[in-house]
Amino acid sequence: MTATRTPGVPVVEDGVLISTSPATGAEAGRVPVADAAAVTAAVERARAAGAWWAGLGFEERKIRMLRWRALLAERLEELAALTHTETGKPVADAIVEASAAIEHTDWAARHARRVLGPRRTRSRLLLAEHAGHLEYQPYGVIGVIGPWNYPILTPLGPISGALAAGNAVVLKPSEYTPAVGQWLVDTFAEIVPERPVLQAIHGLGDVGALLCRSGVGKVAFTGSTATGKKVMAACAETLTPVIIEAGGKDALIVDADADVNAAAEAAVWGAMTNAGQTCIGIERVYAVAPVYDAFVDAVVAKAGKLTIGEDIGPMTMPGQLDVVRRHIDDALKSGGRAVLGGAEAVQPPHVAPTVLVDVPEDSAAIREETFGPTLTITKVADADEAVVRANALPYGLGGAVFGKANAIRIARRLRTGMVSVNSTLSFVGMANLPFGGVGDSGFGRIHGEDGLREFAVPKAITVRRAPSMLPAMTFERTPAQVQRIVKALKLLYGRRP
Ligand code: NDP
Secondary structure (H helix, E strand, O other): OOOOOOOOOOEEEOOEEEEEOOOOOOEEEEEEOOOHHHHHHHHHHHHHHHHHHHHHHHHHHHHHHHHHHHHHHHOHHHHHHHHHHHHOOOHHHHHHHHHHHHHHHHHHHHHHHHHHOOEEEOOOHHHOOEEEEEEEEEOOEEEEEOOOOOOOHHHHHHHHHHHHOOOEEEEEOOOOOHHHHHHHHHHHHHHOOOOOOEEEOOOOHHHHHHHHOOOOOEEEEEOOHHHHHHHHHHHHOOOOOEEEEOOOOEEEEEOOOOOHHHHHHHHHHHHHHHHHOOOOOEEEEEEEHHHHHHHHHHHHHHHOOOOEOOOEOOOOOOOHHHHHHHHHHHHHHOOOEEEEOOOOOEEOOEEOOEEEEOOOOOOHHHHOOOOOOEEEEEEEOOHHHHHHHHOOOOEEOOEEEEOOOOHHHHHHHOOOOOOEEOOOOHHHHOOOOOEOOEEOOEEOOEOHHHHHHOOEEEEEEEEEOOOOOOOOOOOOOOHHHHHHHHHHHHHHHOOOO
16 A cells, blocks of 8 residues: 655655655655665675775775766766755755765775875884884775765765775665665666675664664764764664764854955855755854944845745755744744744745844754754854854854954864865865864764775784894893883983973
């Protein structure tokens, strides 16, 4: 029997997960739901595939990954169309998302050998007879758990790092976006048909929990803070290491010498791209008093021009509409004003752009992740006050600063993993920079050199080349030799700087 379907809400029918467009209800994808045995079997297959993949070496893996990157670029429109159907996001947004993912795949493939390749280390005087070797060995299998808001980019960050480092990957996509996840897996298999180096397992949250307990070498989780805690608890049972890329409540600071028009343009983009369903989306602005009025006017003018459908897609997860409505209502009830949108903005499945001012700092719209095309703008006396307010939340993912003379200094003081100066969200596209947060936004990094190192275990090897001159690590040392060690130590380290 076919269950009644609500657009955008995934259903499981006869062991098959069906995702639908949140805009039209059209079917987007059908995938089998994995049970415990299927998860175990996938991880077992991945273990063997990972050993084979690691054995190919950096150069051969790079070639395969670059071929996959080329396929992703060739079939960009197909991927964007599927992502548009499954998430509702405008095709242009899906293209921008895919471009960043392609960039990261390219970078990880090209730089893995430099960052993770074996190297000799310099010997130290006390163990001069030993040569040091450092290698970064893959974990074997990485479990990747992804969210629905950026179903291409968020999994591809950890996937490309993990593959470049020589691991196999088992991906658990969000139940809202299984078809995009499966598309990534299927296209990778076109390039690497020999072994299941990248697989997907599908289902609801319990399948993600099974993956955490499946014996994978590491879990790279992207999703909400609440689920991140569950993932960490499940992984703790077996001391499986985790990366947690969780939510945020990113702030933009507009300083007195900022280009107000550029700041407003970037604020609207940063807050409302992907209908605000962006972990690093700008949700709060702190504008200093001299530019506050001009900034608010510019934001309202620009956001007021956005069109539902073309610029602002539907909310991908229908349940999120209630959260956005609650935040707007709470802000208005507690003294805030809507200078655009407001109480009537939530019109399922869409939310119209909403700009709120005079919102108290303790209201949900300021403190909790809204994940809608909404923005609060707060007047502050100066950049110092802006920094204090921006840093007042447990989240610490990204942020932005607009200004000239002090912008970088302000950026350094934000308690976040990433900041864009004179733009918003730019750091996510820079393939050579690490991506990740602090506090409730999680820990660990994807992207860049740090992102590659997350997917490999540093292995230290020493090789003795000659007899010891200072034989400390043997019971056969003589009192005279111990005296020589004492002398050597004092000579080397006894002088105070
Ligand atoms: P969720 O935390 O609800 O889900 C994330 C993933 O975890 C999904 O695949 C989900 O499966 C799975 N999952 C659910 N329960 C468990 C469990 N007990 N054990 C293991 N896995 C589980 O997040 P959303 O999908 O709603 O994504 C939105 C959130 O993601 C926002 O908070 C956003 O800020 C954050 N995010 C963070 C990013 C970052 O890089 N820091 C980037 C993008 C988003 P299922 O969908 O089937 O429930």
